[in-house]
Amino acid sequence: MVRRGAVALLAAALLTTLPAPASGKTSLQAQVSLSGAWTDNILAAPDLLAPGQLPPQADFYFDIRPGLYLTTSDARSVQKLGYTFGALLYASHSEANSYNQRLDWMGFFQLGKTTKLILGTAITQGQVNTFNLSLGSAATTVMITPPGGTEYLGATVTERFVWDITAQWRFLQSLTYNSYYPLSPRSTPDTYEIDDRFGAERGWLRDALAAELRVDYADFTELRGPGVDGNGAPVGNVVVTPEQRLIVTGAVLKWRHDFGHFWGSELDGGFAEANRADDTGAAIVEPAALAAIRYLHPDGSLELVYTHSISPNAIAAGTFSMDNVALRGSLPIGRTTNLLASGTAAYQYGRELDYQTGGVRSGTHLVVADATLGWTPRVEIQIFARYQFIEQFGNPADLAPVASYLRHSVLLGVIGTWPGEAAATVPSLGQRVDRADAVTIPDPHQAPPK
Numbered sequence: 001m002v003r004r005g006a007v008a009l010l011a012a013a014l015l016t017t018l019p020a021p022a023s024g025k026t027s028l029q030a031q032v033s034l035s036g037a038w039t040d041n042i043l044a045a046p047d048l049l050a051p052g053q054l055p056p057q058a059d060f061y062f063d064i065r066p067g068l069y070l071t072t073s074d075a076r077s078v079q080k081l082g083y084t085f086g087a088l089l090y091a092s093h094s095e096a097n098s099y100n101q102r103l104d105w106m107g108f109f110q111l112g113k114t115t116k117l118i119l120g121t122a123i124t125q126g127q128v129n130t131f132n133l134s135l136g137s138a139a140t141t142v143m144i145t146p147p148g149g150t151e152y153l154g155a156t157v158t159e160r161f162v163w164d165i166t167a168q169w170r171f172l173q174s175l176t177y178n179s180y181y182p183l184s185p186r187s188t189p190d191t192y193e194i195d196d197r198f199g200a201e202r203g204w205l206r207d208a209l210a211a212e213l214r215v216d217y218a219d220f221t222e223l224r225g226p227g228v229d230g231n232g233a234p235v236g237n238v239v240v241t242p243e244q245r246l247i248v249t250g251a252v253l254k255w256r257h258d259f260g261h262f263w264g265s266e267l268d269g270g271f272a273e274a275n276r277a278d279d280t281g282a283a284i285v286e287p288a289a290l291a292a293i294r295y296l297h298p299d300g301s302l303e304l305v306y307t308h309s310i311s312p313n314a315i316a317a318g319t320f321s322m323d324n325v326a327l328r329g330s331l332p333i334g335r336t337t338n339l340l341a342s343g344t345a346a347y348q349y350g351r352e353l354d355y356q357t358g359g360v361r362s363g364t365h366l367v368v369a370d371a372t373l374g375w376t377p378r379v380e381i382q383i384f385a386r387y388q389f390i391e392q393f394g395n396p397a398d399l400a401p402v403a404s405y406l407r408h409s410v411l412l413g414v415i416g417t418w419p420g421e422a423a424a425t426v427p428s429l430g431q432r433v434d435r436a437d438a439v440t441i442p443d444p445h446q447a448p449p450k
Helices: 002-017 128-133
Strands: 025-037 059-073 077-090 098-110 115-127 151-163 169-182 190-202 205-219 224-229 234-239 243-261 263-276 284-297 300-313 316-334 338-355 361-379 380-395 403-419
Touching: 098 128, 115 128, 205 300, 243 284, 243 300, 243 338, 263 300, 300 338, 316 361
Parallel strands: none
Antiparallel strands: 025 059, 025 403, 059 077, 077 098, 098 115, 115 151, 151 169, 169 190, 190 205, 205 243, 224 234, 243 263, 263 284, 284 300, 300 316, 316 338, 338 361, 361 380, 380 403
């Protein structure tokens, strides 16, 4: 009951956040995405099947996603409220039909001449096996997940504050709250996570040096279910997984450098420490690192990033040490064709940490390839073709092995949006040192663009 109340309160806050605009711009956009698709594994069934579990099933399906987006803007803020409903309807396996919905809000606020605040919150309901197709190809989530069609409810709150103390010095702070509730089947615990970060940055003409501190708290609640007693007799309600409360702390130094007008790089180095909140078990310390090269252009972007990090995984209900390399981007094909190619190619090796021994409970490899070719003859219409490949493979001999699965998906569809352009774009802070790629609120006194 507490969980439902918290979600209801968050939904009410979302619906009442946008004020009635006395001035500025407002737009209400309707969007519909229709696609026909095929996959060879509709429920992401694992390679090694449990008794009574069906093997991977192939089928054609329709993906239907209508949505509404309300955007308001004035001289000091931009806010966007959106709702999307999705239905996946299978041709031969109607028992696998699934429905998902997302209600989200994001706001950018220019608090003063030197301070900015970005807020966001979202509620999502859906199935884990459709999780990887909920975003575009260039933003595909790369995350180790249990196979199967678990229905879940998730809530997210984000906050980011930036203070430009001087022309060279900035203070940055961010806070992220995530919660994950598996609804059916109840095979993993509820998860609550709060990630807080503080940093200071000194900028020059083409370089920036920053220091960041991190505190991440996660609570994997107790999971109860059927089991056996000491004599091997079935018992209806036992503790399957005890509650785990974890803390990850860390510190990193970050160096960014711009090469010319469109290229930039970043190197991060530091450490992360993970341990139980009650100080029992082993404390695990590992390096934290990032290396990236980025192409940032008004018409498209491309980045190659390597990271080594420690982070809780809400869906897999564990803390993972991860090595991840990813190539992401979206680039136009030709100047006048209105064709855009976007995609992600990524590899991740994740090791679930064992706080009892200081070692690992499992090692899992994940390979993701996702590509979309889109044609936009008008701003209101996009026709697209998309292909996605996911292969996750664990080691059955591990202490707590993560199941392996393989899935191919192909989609052909069209997206219609009316009106084609929103009243404003929610600003971003950008990644370049000179902030040339940042989206900002236009000065209300400047001349309109020609």
